[in-house]
Amino acid sequence: MGDSQGWTAAPSAAERARSALAAAWSCAVTADGGREEFVGAxxxxEDGRVLLEAPEDSRLLAAAICAPRGETSAVLEFADAAPVPVRSRIRARxxxxGWFVPEDGRLAFRTTRVVLRGASGAVVVDPDEFAAAAPDPLATAEARLLTHLADCHADAVERLTRLVDPDSLHGAVRVQPLAVDRHGLTLRIERVRSHGDVRLAFHAPADDVTRLTERMHxxxxxxAASCPRALQRQRTDGDG
Structure with a gap:
């Protein structure tokens, strides 16, 4: 379930795909009729090509060596998981x-098709746009930033709900930071049997952590200048 929240600034599909790739630590490869998981490999x-260090006993490596033209067709899958524990933690896949070719002792992947599936559905990303796009400047720091916000500044997260449409907070039992990029912060609003996401756009892009701190302030x-929303009122009533 998604909630509506007015905002316009957002990364493109190509940028979101490059950010998911930049932050991913593991990937699954389907090739030659089998599937293998590679962690930290x-x-x-800079142009989005994936280079894989496959172990010597890898089925994929054997298939690449034995391929008639030295090319092994494959599909790579990367999961974009929220760093903060939330319901439905996979934000996108x-x-x-494309295909793998041996290159300097590694397997280099040549991409022919890119698909990004998020909460709003699947988007086919043009391979040239994918190669030209840059990952979000906060992508590799996002996990650290969000876990710090959730663990050490829960009061600030609750305060930010004052900027959320009251209808989106109806029945809310918990709010957690779900994602952050140079354009804004996304909150996950969890209810007893459902959840939704709302986005708080920054007034200007945050191209580094210093600017992000200023945008959050x-x-x-x-x-602080807004009236308390439903979540704060629920907490206050419960304390009474």
């Missing part, structure tokens, strides 16, 4: 179709 070049200042 891949790297990504990225699939890349602006949101919190705006929240």
């Amino acid at each position: 891949h790297s990504v070049t 990225l699939w890349m179709a 602006v949101l919190l200042t705006q929240a």
